[in-house]
Amino acid sequence: xxxxxxxxxxxxxxxxxxxxxxxxxxxxxxxxxxxxxxxxxxxxxxxxxxxxxxxxxxxxxxxxxxxxxxxxxxxxxxxxxxxxxxxxxxxxxxxxxxxxxxxxxxxxxxxxxxxxxxxxxxxxxxxxxxxxxxxxxxxxxxxxxxxxxxxxxxxxxxxxxxxxxxxxxxxxxxxxxxxxxxxxxxxxxxxxxxxxxxxxxxxxxxxxxxxxxxxxxxxxxxxxxxxxxxxxxxxxxxxxxxxxxxxxxxxxxxxxxxxxxxxxxxxxxxxxxxxxxxxxxxxxxxxxxxxxxxxxxxxxxxxxxxxxxxxxxxxxxxxxxxxxxxxxxxxxxxxxxxxxxxxxxxxxxxxxxxxxxxxxxxxxxxxxxxxxxxxxxxxxxxxxxxxxxxxxxxxxxxxxxxxxxxxxxxxxxxxxxxxxxxxxxxxxxxxxxxxxxxxxxxxxxxxxxxxxxxxxxxxxxxxxxxxxxxxxxxxxxxxxxxxxxxxxxxxxxxxxxxxxxxxxxxxxxxxxxxxxxxxxxxxxxxxxxxxxxxxxxxxxxxxxxxxxxxxxxxxxxxxxxxxxxxxxxxxxxxxxxxxxxxxxxxxxxxxxxxxxxxxxxxxxxxxx
Numbered sequence: 261x262x263x264x265x266x267x268x269x270x271x272x273x274x275x276x277x278x279x280x281x282x283x284x285x286x287x288x289x290x291x292x293x294x295x296x297x298x299x300x301x302x303x304x305x306x307x308x309x310x311x312x313x314x315x316x317x318x319x320x321x322x323x324x325x326x327x328x329x330x331x332x333x334x335x336x337x338x339x340x341x342x343x344x345x346x347x348x349x350x351x352x353x354x355x356x357x358x359x360x361x362x363x364x365x366x367x368x369x370x371x372x373x374x375x376x377x378x379x380x381x382x383x384x385x386x387x388x389x390x391x392x393x394x395x396x397x398x399x400x401x402x403x404x405x406x407x408x409x410x411x412x413x414x415x416x417x418x419x420x421x422x423x424x425x426x427x428x429x430x431x432x433x434x435x436x437x438x439x440x441x442x443x444x445x446x447x448x449x450x451x452x453x454x455x456x457x458x459x460x461x462x463x464x465x466x467x468x469x470x471x472x473x474x475x476x477x478x479x480x481x482x483x484x485x486x487x488x489x490x491x492x493x494x495x496x497x498x499x500x501x502x503x504x505x506x507x508x509x510x511x512x513x514x515x516x517x518x519x520x521x522x523x524x525x526x527x528x529x530x531x532x533x534x535x536x537x538x539x540x541x542x543x544x545x546x547x548x549x550x551x552x553x554x555x556x557x558x559x560x561x562x563x564x565x566x567x568x569x570x571x572x573x574x575x576x577x578x579x580x581x582x583x584x585x586x587x588x589x590x591x592x593x594x595x596x597x598x599x600x601x602x603x604x605x606x607x608x609x610x611x612x613x614x615x616x617x618x619x620x621x622x623x624x625x626x627x628x629x630x631x632x633x634x635x636x637x638x639x640x641x642x643x644x645x646x647x648x649x650x651x652x653x654x655x656x657x658x659x660x661x662x663x664x665x666x667x668x669x670x671x672x673x674x675x676x677x678x679x680x681x682x683x684x685x686x687x688x689x690x691x692x693x694x695x696x697x698x699x700x701x702x703x704x705x706x707x708x709x710x711x712x713x714x715x716x717x718x719x720x721x722x723x724x725x726x727x728x729x730x731x732x733x734x735x736x737x738x739x740x741x742x743x744x745x746x747x748x749x750x751x752x753x754x755x756x757x758x759x760x761x762x763x764x765x766x767x768x769x770x771x772x773x774x775x776x777x778x779x780x781x782x783x784x785x786x787x788x789x790x791x792x793x794x795x796x797x798x799x800x801x802x803x804x805x806x807x808x809x810x811x812x813x814x815x816x817x818x819x820x821x822x823x824x825x826x827x828x829x830x831x832x833x834x835x836x837x838x839x840x841x842x843x844x845x846x847x848x849x850x851x852x853x854x855x856x857x858x859x860x861x862x863x864x865x866x867x868x
Contacts, residue, residue, distance in 0.1 A: 277577055280584045284364050285404065291357040298350020299409045303416040305343040307424060310554035312336050318547035354405045362401030369393045369586055374606060377592040378671035379631070392586050396579040403576045411569045414562035421555050429544060432552045435534055436559065439527040443520060443560050447567035450516040457509045458575070464502040471495050520564060527556040592631065593673050595690050603690035615689070617697045618682050619647035619778040619809035621668060626677035628667060636675070637663050637833065645825070647778075650805055652812045652823035654853060661813045661829050665781055668811065670694055699777030705768035707756030712741050713748040715756075715767055719775035731774040735766045780810040826850065 285292065312332075320329060370393060381389075425433035471494065535549035595605065604610035623643040629636045645651055653661045666672050667679060670686055678685045686694055699719075707715050716728050716737070723731075728748070732738045740763050744750035756764040772780070814820045821840045828836035828843070828850045836843055836850050843850035 274577065277580055277584070281400070281404065281580060284361060284368070287364070288357055288360055291353045291360070294353040295350045295357060295405070295409050296412055298346045298353065299413040300416055301346040302343055302350065303413045303420060305339055305346070306417055306558075307420040308339060310551045310558070311424070312339070313554060314545075314547035314551040316547070317550050318545045322546055350409065354409055358401045358405030361404055362397050365397040365400060365583060366393055369397065369583065371607075372587050372589070375591055376589060378666065379592050380589065389586075392582050396583050399579045400576060400583065403572065407569050407572060407576070410565055414566040414569070417562045418559060418566070421559050425552065425555055428548055428551060429538075432531060432535060432538070432544075432548075435530050436527055436552060436556050438530070439523055439556075440559070440563060443523050443563050444567055446516075446519055446523065447564050448570075450512060450519075451568050454509065454512050454516070457505060457512060460505045461502070461509055464498065464505050467498050468495075468502055471498050520560060524557055524560045527560070528553055531556045593670060593691065596687070599688065599690055603693055605690065606692050609690075609692055614693050614696075615682075617693075617778045619697075620680070620682045621645040621779075621809060622678075622680040622683075623667075624678040624680060626667070626674045626679060628663070628672065628675050630672075638667075638674075639833075640677070641834065643825075643827075643837075645809060647809055648807050649825060650810045650812065650820075650823045652814050652820035652826045653829060654814050654820065654826060654850065655829035656853075662783060664827065664829075664834070665783065665811050665813060668779075669698055669700070669781065697778045699772035699775050699780045700783070701765070701768050701772050701781070702783050704761075705756070705764050707752050707759070707764055707767060709752070709754050711746075711749045711751055712737065712744070712767060715752060716748075716770045716774055719771040719773070723774050727774055728770075731770045734773055735769040737763075737766050737770045740766065778808055780805060780808050782810070782812045828853070 312335075316332065319332075320326060373389070373393075422433065422437070425436060531552045532549070535544065535552055538544045539546060539549055595603070602610065602613050604613075622645065623641050626638055626641045627636050628638040628641075653664055655661050663672075667674060670679075670691055673679075673687070680686065681689070681694065708718065712732075713728055716731060717723055719731075720727070729738065732741065732748070740759070741748045741750065750758075752758055752764075752767070756767070759767065812820055812823065820826065823840065826836075826838060826840060826843055827834050828848075830849060836846065836848055838846070844854065
């Protein structure tokens with residue numbers, strides 16, 4: 261249940277970080293102005309209600325008169341209605357601002373993810389990325405739309421209240437304000453600690469979510485390995501941590517509320533004590549005392565709200581840093597501006613300028629190391645691969661067999677040297693041009709939610725029904741469709757879970773076939789399927805590979821004997837190269853791999 265280490269973020273307010281949200285916010289200036297204006301209007305009316313109360317007590321109750329009461333009622337009702345209208349308008353504006361702002365942030369994150377290099381997704385867990393795109397953007401949108409508006413309302417209510425109180429009676433105002441610093445201090449003290457504990461609760465919640473995902477996703481493995489007791493023990497530990505942090509949060513919140521209430525009660529008591537004396541001495545009227553009592557009680561809620569929002573600024577700032585960190589993440593592989601100008605990018609391709617591809621590939625004095633590595637994986641590597649050549653890459657599990665293919669596909673770029681496609685450095689053309697001419701079949705294929713037909717069409721969206729049927733027939737996907745209730749329109753489920761691993765693999769093959777790529781890559785594509793399904797695929801491969809440059813990362817060495825070039829990888833480096841016969845004669849590493857694995861495959865086939 262390990263998780264990626266979370267970044268440490270600044271613990272103080274930084275205006276520069278918040279400034280990064282301005283481009284998104286300025287698009288909705290009208291909504292922001294409407295929400296702010298509405299909150300200002302509501303704050304003004306909220307402050308006026310105690311004054312209505314004062315007038316009613318002094319004019320109607322104290323004087324025992326109803327003269328002018330109709331006008332008073334009309335004015336009061338008008339104020340209530342105006343407040344209701346203002347509240348509706350600014351709430352509507354805030355909701356729209358939250359939704360649109362959050363939507364734009366999500367779109368920006370998702371769009372940028374499409375531009376990032378393969379290496380980013382190779383290193384970052386899915387949950388980590390999803391958290392930024394969904395949870396963080398929602399928190400930012402909610403705070404911008406509501407937190408900022410609440411802050412505006414709270415500050416204005418406090419200011420308006422103090423101004424009104426000073427105009428009525430300075431001494432009574434000072435009595436109320438005497439308690440304000442204590443309320444602000446207590447609120448800041450508790451909110452800063454509540455914030456810290458809340459962060460811990462969120463972390464523990466993420467761990468619990470991860471444990472749930474692992475428990476559900478790995479249920480079959482847990483059952484077969486009898487890991488239920490261990491999983492339960494680990495989950496008890498995680499949920500126990502969650503319980504302890506949640507209890508700390510509950511205790512802090514339970515103490516905080518009564519303390520603030522107590523301080524509010526003290527302020528009210530002082531107002532009533534001093535106000536009672538002033539009323540007795542006929543210095544002020546009962547209505548004035550009522551006003552101050554109302555303000556003494558009412559002013560503390562906005563003070564708490566303002567203090568809490570100020571505390572939230574740092575918390576939300578961490579969310580902004582995470583989102584902007586994603587948006588500012590630079591892809592490791594990028595096209596030059598002049599290349600983009602000619603060939604376009606993934607969102608605006610200029611296919612009219614794309615040259616046809618033959619499939620000649622040359623590694624020219626290539627050296628490569630990963631960005632976080634300390635030694636070269638390849639050093640001064642040279643290899644010419646004429647169009648139509650089949651290249652097999654073999655080695656022990658974890659030997660680094662995919663590195664060469666990732667370089668050829670331009671998922672990574674050489675640290676030194678060049679990789680030429682049809683005699684031209686592939687950096688002189690766009691990534692999209694190259695990737696559009698590559699068919700890639702993985703060991704664990706990914707199918708999208710939808711039908712069999714839709715998943716095949718992802719290989720070429722403009723393909724005809726005839727093309728779909730032809731591609732499906734080449735790898736027996738037509739037989740899979742025939743067994744399903746709706747044929748090619750049958751749903752494959754999330755990630756193709758309604759199909760077996762072999763069936764998913766065949767659909768992914770059909771998807772690659774329909775694209776008609778000039779470069780074809782099989783990344784241990786037959787490692788997870790039965791020998792019967794593998795035979796279906798091998799029959800298709802023989803036809804598919806004809807006239808195409810192909811790379812096969814092989815698990816079963818018996819499948820690559822016909823390869824034109826075999827590369828043996830060990831510890832991330834190519835240690836042998838040649839044809840099947842040439843390498844067997846050397847009696848080196850390939851010889852030992854081949855003899856050991858072929859014997860194992862023979863036993864496997866006998867068992868079946």
